[in-house]
Amino acid sequence: MRPVYREPQTALDSVLPRAHYTVYSYHVLGGALLRQIGEYCSYCEVALAGNAAVEHIMSKSQDATLETEWDNFLLACVNCNSRKGAKTEKASDLDDYLWPCDITRDSSSAYQYYWDASAGVGNEVARVRVSPTAPTTYGDRPANTLALVGLDIDRSQDPAVPDRRADNRTTTWRVAVRLANDLASFGNTLAAYDGELAGLLIDQIVATATSLGFWSVWMTVFRARLTQAGMLTTSIDALLLRLFVRTFPGTYWGANQAAFAPIPTGHTGLPGGRT
Numbered sequence: 001m002r003p004v005y006r007e008p009q010t011a012l013d014s015v016l017p018r019a020h021y022t023v024y025s026y027h028v029l030g031g032a033l034l035r036q037i038g039e040y041c042s043y044c045e046v047a048l049a050g051n052a053a054v055e056h057i058m059s060k061s062q063d064a065t066l067e068t069e070w071d072n073f074l075l076a077c078v079n080c081n082s083r084k085g086a087k088t089e090k091a092s093d094l095d096d097y098l099w100p101c102d103i104t105r106d107s108s109s110a111y112q113y114y115w116d117a118s119a120g121v122g123n124e125v126a127r128v129r130v131s132p133t134a135p136t137t138y139g140d141r142p143a144n145t146l147a148l149v150g151l152d153i154d155r156s157q158d159p160a161v162p163d164r165r166a167d168n169r170t171t172t173w174r175v176a177v178r179l180a181n182d183l184a185s186f187g188n189t190l191a192a193y194d195g196e197l198a199g200l201l202i203d204q205i206v207a208t209a210t211s212l213g214f215w216s217v218w219m220t221v222f223r224a225r226l227t228q229a230g231m232l233t234t235s236i237d238a239l240l241l242r243l244f245v246r247t248f249p250g251t252y253w254g255a256n257q258a259a260f261a262p263i264p265t266g267h268t269g270l271p272g273g274r275t
């Protein structure tokens with residue numbers, strides 16, 4: 001699950017007067033959110049293509065102030081939003097889950113994206129599960145979030161529901177494999193990536209990835225393919241940064257974190273500064 005960084009509300013106040021968004025509610029903040037973390041579902045990572053809905057981490061029905069609290073906002077597709085519903089009703093529930101905006105934890109290390117070919121040729125599915133190497137200090141949070149939004153659901157389990165998240169993830173996986181193979185054909189020297197043709201290919205990879213979404217799929221497929229090809233053994237992370245981390249807005253991942261301004265004391269990325 002792509003970790004995302006939103007600026008603290010204090011930074012937002014400097015460019016958008018507080019009175020502005022208490023009056024216009026979260027619709028005004030939604031625009032700022034799109035610019036900061038990109039138009040992708042914060043949970044399944046699909047590109048939202050103009051129909052992004054502001055998602056409240058904690059239900060606004062629980063506490064009216066949560067409706068306009070910046071740190072309570074993410075973006076969600078209709079499937080993740082409806083699955084999640086109003087399940088996080090109580091303030092005490094917040095800490096039961098892993099949130100992609102929680103900058104004290106790394107949601108990208110908590111999940112594993114993998115290719116499930118067990119149903120035979122033509123029926124493969126790109127799936128997501130809690131990573132066996134997820135930090136143990138995260139406890140049940142990764143599993144709880146997976147269940148909360150139903151990320152591991154595919155239509156074979158629930159054919160009556162028009163839930164295409166697994167289908168879209170699978171399609172993207174296939175495209176990513178093709179492009180990773182193309183890139184692998186350029187060989188294992190860094191100089192090869194500065195060649196004109198490789199540069200065009202990289203532009204194409206970035207354009208395709210950012211228009212489809214599923215950051216975690218691209219990261220997983222490219223890391224595996226480039227590692228398998230013995231390419232850039234010391235620089236794969238640098239290439240992933242260039243391809244996917246810096247091009248998906250607001251991605252908060254590894255070395256990329258140093259690119260952000262110092263994080264204010266007490267800022268956690270969660271509602272109410274909760275940890």
Ligand SMILES: [Zn+2]
Nearest residue numbers: 041044077080
């Ligand atoms: Zn979603």
